[in-house]
Amino acid sequence: MVGRTRSRGPRRRAREPGVERRRPARVRGRPRRQAQLSHLERPPAFTLRRAEPTDAEQLAEVHVASWREAYTDLVAPEAAATFDVAERRELWTRALRTDPTPGMTTHVAEVDKSIVGFATTGPPRSERVRDIELRGLYTLARTHGTGLGGALLDKALGDRPAQLWVLTDNARAIAFYRKHGFAEDGTAGWFERWNVAEIRMVR
Template structure:
């Protein structure tokens, strides 16, 4: 395995902010407005990460994957945030740089963030790579739809039941 998984710490905030923006620009090109993606600020993202880490929410977990050149991906999960949540656990995000695609790092982040538990998530409509990944892990479109808050881009809710034997 060319990477390690660990909890995100305050010392990681600047790099996590930079990686978070870079992943969005890579993954959402053509799905979100180009001017929105170009205007994302790594320093602002880092500040948000510091805020999250300094004021942790019970049950919320933040993970990173680090390879030989730095952070390659991040994942966050916690209590479902939707009034009509289909399961108690929500996968808030998995964000992996293109250099990590096909390496298994996304699988490892998902395993750490939710394991085999029942969970749900939101994914941008048209993000075919992510949709295929989540389907491969037992998630299915359960009908929920909402606009992404900053751009209005449609998000699809996917869920799966408990997969523990």
């Protein structure tokens, strides 16, 4: 007598090592009718991974686009004019291919295989008050409010103590970092290239 074979159903696709897929958390407290949005209205799922040398071009484009969205109203026009894709392409090519800085790591966030943000960590560039510095965290404006920025920060730092610099007038960024455990430590600086004041935050 032949026994019955149990159906196992479709196999799940193996997850690539080092790649993390997340869908933004659902916002609680909204009426059910508002919560049941169409798939076009819901924040898209995003993927987090380490940056690769082939990402230099996309990183340059996202870096400039997100920088202009965040800083156009905070820095002088002549300073903003010096921040272009060609310069960022050269920087990212060096960082990821030809002359990487020891200890520096970049993670990227992707939506539909296109980079929409990144976070870079490395040794502190000025006075060391923590062992690691968040050197930059940029996301395109269309991803704001989806949880992507916080996910990138967690991927880059975990719960480790860190330091960072942020423009004094960048209230949105300061509020974001406070939400994630950072606080101003009373140290101020001046970013000469953009001719703007900045403050240090630590956790």
